[in-house]
Amino acid sequence: MKQTENTGETLSANAFGEDFLWGVATAAYQIEGAVREGGRGDCIWDVFAKKKGKIKNGDQAAVACDFYNRYEDDLNQVKSLGFKQFRFSISWSRILPEGAGAVNQEGIDFYNRLINKCIELEIEPWITLYHWDLPQALELLGGWKNRKIIDWFAAYTTICAEAFGDRVRSWIIMNEPMATAGLGYTTGEHAPGKKGNWNFLPVVHHLALCQSVGGRIVRNLVPNAYIGIALSCSYVFPDSEKPADLGAARRADALMNRLFIEPALGLGYPVDGFGFLSNINRYMRAGDYELLKFDFDFIGLQNYFSVVVRHSFLAPVIWLKNVPAALRNVPTTAMGWEINADGMYRILKQFQQYNGIRDIVISENGAAFQDHLTDGEIADSKRTAFFQDYLSAVLKAKHEGVNVKGYFAWTLMDNFEWAEGYSARFGLIFVDFKSQERIVKDSGKWFASFLKNTLTQNLPTNLRENVSLKKTYKQPEK
Numbered sequence: 001m002k003q004t005e006n007t008g009e010t011l012s013a014n015a016f017g018e019d020f021l022w023g024v025a026t027a028a029y030q031i032e033g034a035v036r037e038g039g040r041g042d043c044i045w046d047v048f049a050k051k052k053g054k055i056k057n058g059d060q061a062a063v064a065c066d067f068y069n070r071y072e073d074d075l076n077q078v079k080s081l082g083f084k085q086f087r088f089s090i091s092w093s094r095i096l097p098e099g100a101g102a103v104n105q106e107g108i109d110f111y112n113r114l115i116n117k118c119i120e121l122e123i124e125p126w127i128t129l130y131h132w133d134l135p136q137a138l139e140l141l142g143g144w145k146n147r148k149i150i151d152w153f154a155a156y157t158t159i160c161a162e163a164f165g166d167r168v169r170s171w172i173i174m175n176e177p178m179a180t181a182g183l184g185y186t187t188g189e190h191a192p193g194k195k196g197n198w199n200f201l202p203v204v205h206h207l208a209l210c211q212s213v214g215g216r217i218v219r220n221l222v223p224n225a226y227i228g229i230a231l232s233c234s235y236v237f238p239d240s241e242k243p244a245d246l247g248a249a250r251r252a253d254a255l256m257n258r259l260f261i262e263p264a265l266g267l268g269y270p271v272d273g274f275g276f277l278s279n280i281n282r283y284m285r286a287g288d289y290e291l292l293k294f295d296f297d298f299i300g301l302q303n304y305f306s307v308v309v310r311h312s313f314l315a316p317v318i319w320l321k322n323v324p325a326a327l328r329n330v331p332t333t334a335m336g337w338e339i340n341a342d343g344m345y346r347i348l349k350q351f352q353q354y355n356g357i358r359d360i361v362i363s364e365n366g367a368a369f370q371d372h373l374t375d376g377e378i379a380d381s382k383r384t385a386f387f388q389d390y391l392s393a394v395l396k397a398k399h400e401g402v403n404v405k406g407y408f409a410w411t412l413m414d415n416f417e418w419a420e421g422y423s424a425r426f427g428l429i430f431v432d433f434k435s436q437e438r439i440v441k442d443s444g445k446w447f448a449s450f451l452k453n454t455l456t457q458n459l460p461t462n463l464r465e466n467v468s469l470k471k472t473y474k475q476p477e478k
Helices: 044-046 069-083 105-120 149-164 177-185 198-223 243-258 276-283 342-352 381-399 443-449 461-468
Strands: 021-025 085-089 122-131 170-175 226-232 237-238 296-302 307-311 320-322 359-366 406-411 429-433 436-438
Touching: 021 359, 069 105, 069 381, 069 436, 069 443, 085 170, 085 406, 105 122, 105 149, 105 461, 122 149, 122 198, 149 198, 170 198, 177 198, 177 226, 177 243, 198 226, 198 276, 226 359, 237 243, 243 307, 243 320, 243 342, 296 342, 342 359, 381 406, 381 443, 436 443
Parallel strands: 021 085, 021 406, 085 122, 122 170, 170 226, 226 296, 237 307, 296 359, 359 406
Antiparallel strands: 307 320, 429 436
């Protein structure tokens, strides 16, 4: 077994404590497929993926991993790998094909079957309400730029809480809202492919409002719920100690790490780190400052890499540029992301400094590498080493008082990796996308060994008892 950095302690799952949560994370659009089955409506990624040049190799997710039809076998794999928590997202357009209005009972039924199978296997289901797949019908009405989305999201959240809350305790309201605002509505690299700095601030504000509005709804409807958000966070290093580069690092930190947590904590937007954010006031309405606040039970941190930035006159508004890992001669993943477990340690320590954060959960962490199938095996030693190093960093932070409660590996199996299509493989399980064959990689086998005989708590009794209930969502009376 690997020894953790600086402590000499053997890295083991039990070193994290018997109440530590060990899970694996997925997202609906990346694995479900079945985009024309079960009454599902189009989401923004269905439309975006059909546009020429948007997705690498022209890939689309019409089938993806076919999880919609193969979920039972895949959940058995989750169990065989030793994970006790399974994070998945709800497809908004599978529940509400038009984004609002009539509820699709077939969508409700699918997630009921999925949840019940999790509980049957003694795997705790973790729901993510929004993981980037906005219904296309709502995007045609302005999507996240339209303030009406607060009402649309509230209605959708209410439906999910009422339908699944009797068996699901743990809820992530929103996944990486910064990616939605930045990549989806500013640079256009992600769906819906909008470009323009003027989109950024209204989208940020509406996302920040929805994360707290959704939290309040789940709190009111789900007894004893464990509620959080999942934020993509990267520790920011300045390229030098020059004042201009230090300023660039402060702006990058405000955008990448502070933008969505601080409003929820009642601190407002981080205008001290990035003055441009003061312009968000034009989208604020009376009562919004209070509406932005919510006392989350946990904050999910999703860390894949650190960044190094320097000042740049060529990037109006943000006035900074990333210094690519390739130019710094440091180890990288197949995505060109720096491998630096110290960044995980540092970002955990940074978030621990906030007053008001109760628990921290690593809600995603993983790496893409060039996997090669040889004699029916995937010997992905680099991925295994990545997990060992990053888990050692998490354990170090935990020993130093950071209240980190769990770790979710990204991801269960190779899938549709957004703009990268099927070219980027993050899975613990290899997927042949033509045959849908699954092969557990060596990294998955390592996790199975690592998690064997872990001292973890059983599922809450009330979740198991409620599986037997028939779940039919009743349409509200008009």
